[in-house]
Amino acid sequence: MAGGGGKAEEPQPHPPKEQLPNISYCITSPPPWPEAILLGFQHYLVMLGTTVLIPSALVPQMGGGNKEKAEVIQTLLFVAGLNTLLQSLFGTRLPAVIGGSFTFVPTTISIILAGRFSDEADPVEKFKRIMRATQGALIVASTLQIVLGFSGLWRNVTRFLSPLSAVPLVSLVGFGLYEFGFPGVAKCVEIGLPELIILVFVSQYMPHLIKSGRHIFDRFAVIFAVVIVWIYAHLLTVGGAYNDSPPRTQVTCRTDRAGLIDASPWIRVPYPFQWGAPSFDAGEAFAMMMASFVALVESTGAFIAVSRFASATPMPPSVLSRGVGWQVIKRIGFF
Numbered sequence: 001m002a003g004g005g006g007k008a009e010e011p012q013p014h015p016p017k018e019q020l021p022n023i024s025y026c027i028t029s030p031p032p033w034p035e036a037i038l039l040g041f042q043h044y045l046v047m048l049g050t051t052v053l054i055p056s057a058l059v060p061q062m063g064g065g066n067k068e069k070a071e072v073i074q075t076l077l078f079v080a081g082l083n084t085l086l087q088s089l090f091g092t093r094l095p096a097v098i099g100g101s102f103t104f105v106p107t108t109i110s111i112i113l114a115g116r117f118s119d120e121a122d123p124v125e126k127f128k129r130i131m132r133a134t135q136g137a138l139i140v141a142s143t144l145q146i147v148l149g150f151s152g153l154w155r156n157v158t159r160f161l162s163p164l165s166a167v168p169l170v171s172l173v174g175f176g177l178y179e180f181g182f183p184g185v186a187k188c189v190e191i192g193l194p195e196l197i198i199l200v201f202v203s204q205y206m207p208h209l210i211k212s213g214r215h216i217f218d219r220f221a222v223i224f225a226v227v228i229v230w231i232y233a234h235l236l237t238v239g240g241a242y243n244d245s246p247p248r249t250q251v252t253c254r255t256d257r258a259g260l261i262d263a264s265p266w267i268r269v270p271y272p273f274q275w276g277a278p279s280f281d282a283g284e285a286f287a288m289m290m291a292s293f294v295a296l297v298e299s300t301g302a303f304i305a306v307s308r309f310a311s312a313t314p315m316p317p318s319v320l321s322r323g324v325g326w327q328v329i330k331r332i333g334f335f
Contacts, residue, residue: 018311026310076099104288303320
């Protein structure tokens with residue numbers, strides 16, 4: 001009780017941790033709106049790579065064409081934005097973008113190669129059947145993660161996790177992208193290699209060469225690199241550099257052969273069970289549950305890393321458990 005007859009002092013919230021060196025913005029120092037919009041667009045470009053890579057690798061094996069590939073990409077983008085919004089409002093409330101995960105790719109490939117789809121002659125109908133089977137397996141796997149998250153059972157595990165334990169988890173997530181990213185670079189090395197060189201040069205060397213004090217090059221390095229390399233690739237395309245190249249090289253290197261823009265409608269809102277009612281198989285569901293558990297561990301490490309980079313108050317285990325519960329809402333019904 002306060003002296004002199006005053007009322008009791010209200011409990012104060014836990015103070016945020018100190019801001020890390022060379023980190024410009026955190027939860028207590030957000031960027032101004034114009035810069036926040038540009039940084040958000042850059043983050044969209046970063047996650048767009050994984051969002052496009054997953055359907056590009058899986059949809060052709062399912063029997064789908066450019067139209068079906070565009071639908072899956074649009075669905076992934078929509079549910080990623082929806083889940084990011086839910087995570088920011090009701091989950092961990094950290095500045096984390098929730099996107100697609102490569103953890104589910106091997107299990108999805110096993111569903112694609114299942115023998116019960118080999119008798120389907122129509123490739124589009126085969127694509128829909130595989131999507132319904134994948135959706136059913138994801139629903140069962142997501143239910144497990146929802147139970148672990150919202151029941152609080154996962155907090156019993158997160159109590160033993162520290163920032164040191166999060167380092168290998170986050171590192172493995174990044175290293176896993178090399179398996180899909182670098183083969184794509186090798187398919188068109190004259191465009192992929194300059195992209196990597198320009199990105200490293202703009203982000204690591206340009207700030208030291210041009211000392212403006214505004215952190216333009218290191219902060220927006222992805223936007224600079226993507227714009228420069230796309231213009232370079234477009235000049236190669238219109239200049240006829242790939243006119244006599246094999247069809248696979250033209251699809252990979254040219255800027256007018258992806259087919260996604262022509263196959264995509266201007267406005268399309270994904271909806272639950274858009275490919276039909278999900279089908280369920282016990283073996284596929286158990287395999288997807290294992291993949292979901294791996295994604296659960298990866299997400300836990302990512303949340304710990306984001307919390308520290310944002311200089312946020314250390315998350316209680318209950319909040320972390322709630323966050324992984326909200327993370328899987330996007331898989332129910334949409335994909």
